[in-house]
Amino acid sequence: MLTRRLIPCLDVRDGRVVKGVRFRDHVDVGDILDLALRYRGEGADELVFYDITASPQGREVGTAWVARVAAAIDIPFCVAGGIASVDGARAVLQAGADKISVNSPALARPALIAELADAFGVQCVVVGIDSLRDADGEWRVRQYSGDPQRARALARPTLDWIEEAVALGAGEIVLNCMGADGVREGYDLPQLRAARARCPVPLVASGGAGAVEHFSAVFAEADVDAALAASVFHSGQVAIPALKRHLREQGLEVRP
């Protein structure tokens, strides 16, 4: 049976791993390769590298560090941030990334998702979605969340965008629930449950992990395929081997 995946997310800026709270005020947490190897050794099932400088500045990710990671680690990894064209995606995939994730550029031009799926297959096209609940109770998508100056709210409801992205060729959805992000009080279960009901492809929960119980809750109650987290892993507050033991005790299947 397919196991539930645990995915440390490494936010990359200028070649270093950084972490902010609610997308702002980033602090340095280490070297890309050191952290990638550490997580691989601890039993991470996959890694996501998110170049938070790329998209807001309108440039695509550099590929030299992608090739260094690909040469060093033997688990899958996805690169996100600023990929806005088939050529940009090809450079990242040829450098050794297994998947590419698009977010703001796909909102600006949804046909990008179909172009990527046609060129590389749906299996390597991930669509990342930053979502926040508005005062009227509707979850809506946010664009350019990595840059406080350019970040903006869109009229597009999150659940509609999930369906549209999958129809266009997204092979996986990463739903980052911004209201929960960085505050470690647990994943946004109502939003993820609603997303699960509309998402036939693998769904990755993001935002809010603070304790092992948050992971078992999101798998058991929102039936997501994978859980992504950053700060709880970087700080050592949640260690992956202990987390996997906890999930197994709860009857959830994980890779040994």
Place this chain on the structure above:
Amino acid sequence: MSVVLVDGGGTNIGSVRYALQRLGVDAPLTTDAARIRAASHVILPGVGAAGPAMRRLADFDLVGTLRSLRQPVLGVCLGMQLLFEHSEEADTPCLGLIPAAVRQLPAAPGLRVPHMGWNRLLPRRAHALLAGLPDEAYAYFVHGYAAPPGPWALAGCRHGEDFSAIVQKENFYGMQFHPERSAAVGSLLLKNFLTL
């Protein structure tokens, strides 16, 4: 030992090459039939769709070459599917080395397609390729099409239904998952292949 990677245009070629480097083997990428015939081990990686992959092999006039090889040949992911007779993906005739057809994995409630993630290998018959494989061995899969179970299966896997995860017929081998991204299990299987 001289290992070559057939450049079928797949984007995971770099990853497979790195995995071999981690085992101390430098495998050049090639589309040259003479170099492929001269190699001790041939690996056919592949990510993407069956139709364009077969067209690319035909464009480089490699279909006959690959079919006639006598040394160990390993197809990875799409490369494994190409070893079969036919793929349902865009109704594509493949290399015809294993007598079965590759079909789309059926989606069902609670069953996501593509099949993406770590799943357990279920050994079906003993073979040197599986030497030393732990009882609970997991590999990383990313695919929407799969080959059925059959006498060619060295190991199966289950995602809703059973399918072939590791295949062998004569000197042709295939892995539906990505050994280059399957941590210690993948590394062991690649190392075993190089000893065949």
